Amino acid sequence: xxxxxxxxxxxxxxxxxxxxxxxxxxxxxxxxxxxxxxxxxxxxxxxxxxxxxxxxxxxxxxxxxxxxxxxxxxxxxxxxxxxxxxxxxxxxxxxxxxxxxxxxxxxxxxxxxxxxxxxxxxxxxxxxxxxxxxxxxxxxxxxxxxxxxxxxxxxxxxxxxxxxxxxxxxxxxxxxxxxxxxxxxxxxxxxxxxxxxxxxxxxxxxxxxxxxxxxxxxxxxxxxxxxxxxxxxxxxxxxxxxxxxxxxxxxxxxxxxxxxxxxxxxxxxxxxxxxxxxxxxxxxxxxxxxxxxxxxxxxxxxxxxxxxxxxxxxxxxxxxxxxxxxxxxxxxxxxxxxxxxxxxxxxxxxxxxxxxxxxxxxxxxxxxxxxxxxxxxxxxxxxxxxxxxxxxxxxxxxxxxxxxxxxxxxxxxxxxxxxxxxxxxxxxxxxxxxxxxxxxxxxxxxxxxxxxxxxxxxxxxxxxxxxxxxxxxxxxxxxxxx
Amino acid sequence: xxxxxxxxxxxxxxxxxxxxxxxxxxxxxxxxxxxxxxxxxxxxxxxxxxxxxxxxxxxxxxxxxxxxxxxxxxxxxxxxxxxxxxxxxxxxxxxxxxxxxxxxxxxxxxxxxxxxxxxxxxxxxxxxxxxxxxxxxxxxxxxxxxxxxxxxxxxxxxxxxxxxxxxxxxxxxxxxxxxxxxxxxxxxxxxxxxxxxxxxxxxxxxxxxxxxxxxxxxxxxxxxxxxxxxxxxxxxxxxxxxxxxxxxxx
Ligand SMILES: Nc1ncnc2c1ncn2[C@@H]1O[C@H](COP(=O)(O)OP(=O)(O)OP(=O)(O)O)[C@@H](O)[C@H]1O
Ligand SMILES: [Mg+2]
Numbered sequence: 001x002x003x004x005x006x007x008x009x010x011x012x013x014x015x016x017x018x019x020x021x022x023x024x025x026x027x028x029x030x031x032x033x034x035x036x037x038x039x040x041x042x043x044x045x046x047x048x049x050x051x052x053x054x055x056x057x058x059x060x061x062x063x064x065x066x067x068x069x070x071x072x073x074x075x076x077x078x079x080x081x082x083x084x085x086x087x088x089x090x091x092x093x094x095x096x097x098x099x100x101x102x103x104x105x106x107x108x109x110x111x112x113x114x115x116x117x118x119x120x121x122x123x124x125x126x127x128x129x130x131x132x133x134x135x136x137x138x139x140x141x142x143x144x145x146x147x148x149x150x151x152x153x154x155x156x157x158x159x160x161x162x163x164x165x166x167x168x169x170x171x172x173x174x175x176x177x178x179x180x181x182x183x184x185x186x187x188x189x190x191x192x193x194x195x196x197x198x199x200x201x202x203x204x205x206x207x208x209x210x211x212x213x214x215x216x217x218x219x220x221x222x223x224x225x226x227x228x229x230x231x232x233x234x235x236x237x238x239x240x241x242x243x244x245x246x247x248x249x250x251x252x253x254x255x256x257x258x259x260x261x262x263x264x265x266x267x268x269x270x271x272x273x274x275x276x277x278x279x280x281x282x283x284x285x286x287x288x289x290x291x292x293x294x295x296x297x298x299x300x301x302x303x304x305x306x307x308x309x310x311x312x313x314x315x316x317x318x319x320x321x322x323x324x325x326x327x328x329x330x331x332x333x334x335x336x337x338x339x340x341x342x343x344x345x346x347x348x349x350x351x352x353x354x355x356x357x358x359x360x361x362x363x364x365x366x367x368x369x370x371x372x373x374x375x376x377x378x379x380x381x382x383x384x385x386x387x388x389x390x391x392x393x394x395x396x397x398x399x400x401x402x403x404x405x406x407x408x409x410x411x412x413x414x415x416x417x418x419x420x421x422x423x424x425x426x427x428x429x430x431x432x433x434x435x436x437x438x439x440x441x442x443x444x445x446x447x448x449x450x451x452x453x454x455x456x457x458x459x460x461x462x463x464x465x466x467x468x469x470x471x472x473x474x475x476x477x478x479x480x481x482x
Numbered sequence: 483x484x485x486x487x488x489x490x491x492x493x494x495x496x497x498x499x500x501x502x503x504x505x506x507x508x509x510x511x512x513x514x515x516x517x518x519x520x521x522x523x524x525x526x527x528x529x530x531x532x533x534x535x536x537x538x539x540x541x542x543x544x545x546x547x548x549x550x551x552x553x554x555x556x557x558x559x560x561x562x563x564x565x566x567x568x569x570x571x572x573x574x575x576x577x578x579x580x581x582x583x584x585x586x587x588x589x590x591x592x593x594x595x596x597x598x599x600x601x602x603x604x605x606x607x608x609x610x611x612x613x614x615x616x617x618x619x620x621x622x623x624x625x626x627x628x629x630x631x632x633x634x635x636x637x638x639x640x641x642x643x644x645x646x647x648x649x650x651x652x653x654x655x656x657x658x659x660x661x662x663x664x665x666x667x668x669x670x671x672x673x674x675x676x677x678x679x680x681x682x683x684x685x686x687x688x689x690x691x692x693x694x695x696x697x698x699x700x701x702x703x704x705x706x707x708x709x710x711x712x713x714x715x716x717x718x719x720x721x722x723x724x725x726x727x728x729x730x731x732x
Contacts, residue, residue: 429534430570434624436554437530437564438584438640439591448583452574452623 028089029218033082036060039187042087046156046190049163059176059186066180072314072343073372073404077248079285084250085218086188129154129193129209141205150234151196152207155223158194165196169227173256173293173320181252181287181314185221189254192222197232197263206462208237219250226256228263230296235266237465248276248311252287261296261323266304268461270469273309275476280339280368283311290317294326294352302329303346304460306469308476311340316374318347321355321383328357331457333469335450335476336369336401345375345406350386350416359390362454365401366477372404379416386416394424395453397446397477447474483507484529484549484648484679489540491528498524500704501540506648509676513690513715514683516701517723522683523567525701526650530564531557544648558584559591561647565637565654567683572624577636580624581606581643588644609642612669630657638669645673650681655689667692687719700726 030041039060043053068076129152145152151162158166176186193209211222228234238255251273257265267290276283286309292301303317319328330346348357357377365371371394379386394403405422427449435445451458451470458466484506491499498521506512514522528535529542531554542549549557572580585605586596597605610620613635625633634654641649651670655663670693674680682693690698690712698714699706702723707730708714718726 428570431572433532433534433554434566434570434572435580435584437558437566438580438644439555439558439588440580440583441553441555441587444583444587448575448580449572452572455574 029085030087032085034060034084034086034188038086042188042190045087045089046159048159051167052159055171055176056187059183060188062177063180063183063187066183068180072374073370073406074312074314074341074343075370076285076312079248079250081184086221087190088218089190129207145203145205148201148204149198150201150203151194153194155189155192155194155225158225162194162196165227166194166225169256169258170223170225171256173258173291174254174289179289182254182289185223185252185254185289188219189221189223192224192253194224195226195234195236197226197228197234199229200231201229202232203234206235206237208239210239219252221251222253224253224255226258226265226267228257228259228265228299230260231262232260233264235462236268237462238267238269239272239465248283248285249274250285250287251310253289255288255290255317257292257301259292259294259296259299259301259323259326262298263296264300264302265292266302266460267292267317268465269303269305269307270461270465270472271305271307271309271313272472274311275309275340276311276338278338278367280311283340284309286310286313286315288313288315290315291320292318292328293320294323294328294355296326297323297352298325299323300327300329302331302460304331304457305333305344306454306458306461306472307332307334307342307344308472310342313340313342313344315344316346318349318376319357320349320351321357321386322349322351323355324352325354326352327355330357330359330361330375331460332361332373333364333454333457333473334361334371334373335364335473336366336371337476338367338369340367340369342370343372343374345373347376348378348388350377350379350383350388353382353384354386355383356387357389359388359392360456361390361392362457363392363394363403364397364450364454364473364477365394365403366397368400370402370404372406374406374408376408376410377418377420379411379413379418381412383413384415386411386413386418388416388418390418390420392420392422393453394422395450396424396426443474446477450474450477483545485541485543486529487541489525489528489542490538491524492536492538493524493534497538498535498704499528502701502704502706504699504706506679506681508647508679509674510697511674511680511682511693511695513695513698513712514681514701515685515698515715515718520701521704522701523652524704526564526567526652526681526683529557529650530554530562555587556591558644558646559588561645563641563644563646563649565634565641565649565651567652567656569625569628569633569637571626571628573626575624577620577622577624578603578606581640584640585643605643609639612642612672613638614665615639631659631662634658635662635666638666642669642673645678647677648679648681649673650683652683653685654682655684655686663689664692687715690715702726702730 039056174182176183197203273284273286294301301319307313321328328348334342334344336342361373363371363373373392377388392405396403407420409418431449432445450473458469486502486504489499489502516522537550582602615635695712698710700708
């Protein structure tokens, strides 16, 4: 009976990674390794202004003084930062202005990923910025959005076209001194998305960035900056995939979000970087710093993440609730299988008065994986009437995996109400058998049960993504329970 | 048609079924009674392929197929349905989604196209009537927070949706109030046909007033020790099981 269960667990978790193909796209690399010359080269490739190069160099010099953080519940192999390519881009003459100028192979790659770059083929109501390796290859619906005063473009274009905005806000939420990977990203970041929503504007479509690593031995260091002006609203989605390769690849991104008064931002991620093979070989190291600053009163940030990919995930999307009555939300599903490791969670800093935060974390572990929730709820002395509720659930599939919860609560104001609930459960054989008895095969039964478990979070995703994410959960766990 | 021959089964190495023989023909209703712990639910589990139990000996054929060779979901698709004594809760999975998955997987097994969403919802509406299942229940997660009686009603609703050839009702009457008992029994009767057979596991004659059995069997200590017509249920109600235990020599 125990054997039977193991067998099923194995079966359900042995799903294949669907996005593992590589594309044959002519690629420009700069030499491997990291030093000031490389940074100057990246900056000159991108025709950057002097001030930006200065930031990069400062960040690099600071990075040299730092050591890799080791506090996470992760076993991270030594990373040789000199063996990585810090810049790779599809070869092209000039930045493509229309789709006709985009390499057809590139269009095909994104088509295969389900991200059509032809606007007429796209799901209506979603604008996409497609980033391949180090550069943004195409942003759709730019013109329509511009009519509302919304800026949605690649980070590089923003540096050229809106330097004053970039200069004003870049690093204001995540400074290069923040941590090891933030410093690294600030030194070598290549591209990413830039969003500005003007006062009083509700963005009428989902904005989305799709990140794809294609080139070998290449790190991806993108930066996203979202500024939501007073009374604005935007829902932003981020998706990511990478080819299957035996070598590990590094992804160290920064996402900064700044919210003015009464602004609301929903940021959703479906992270599906290549997780490595069943023996734990290869896969992406995903070390990401994401943070939102609720600067204005009554502003609201909502993070939703579905983390299924990457060999190692180190990620804590956080909320600085500085504005009075501001709200931070974090909804997360993190699935790990085989030898994947995830240490993820959030930080809620209650600084303004009457701030509130809500955390729902659903961890699902299978195979030999390790899945940790790490969260901080901090209430400073002058934060009157702060409210927090955290719910951290872990679901175990099998008995070789681990689930861990590290909640840190740091409260300096007596009016605060902070609640934390945690549960750990297993998929019960009775539940699976009940489904079987109705004619539902075990894999589908586990898909149903897991999706039911994660429903509260999946419901927060925009429709199309929710369906995608449900399938992804099932695929990720294929071969893991029976 | 179900034919069970000399069926033995273990759980955790302990023998629970010790040689069951039973023949159930199309259209027949068989009641299985017997003291607590005698193996009634175990028999239901073994017939439906619950992996917790190990079959050590014997044969079970269902319309010519060797049931014991089939996976639990295949048995279900062949038309074996179990109304569980203790239905489990599946949080977050809506009844609609659950039933739709079940119906479509069974259709696929039979080489049929999946049902359209509108046809499916129509079917749900229709079948809910059989057991007067509250609309609110159908919109909730599978059994989550259902009362004991609601769970049982939900089992029969699922039976109505899946139209099995063999229904095994494991103490479906326990936990039902008097009205619910009548409603559920009427539901079961409405679904009965000349082809479909029913195995009713129960402790009480009451249910058998509504669902009238062709045969009543007494399961005791892992074996069927007595079989007779419906009058046996009345006799058991009156006298209990001691006389049977004596008959078997205990
Ligand atoms: N998981 C298990 N582990 C050990 N013993 C078990 C297990 N499940 C059932 N049994 C034992 O098997 C025997 C038969 O149980 P079963 O549930 O089939 O009885 P039953 O006839 O349905 O009883 P009831 O009328 O109380 O429902 C009992 O002695 C019970 O304790
Ligand atoms: Mg029983």
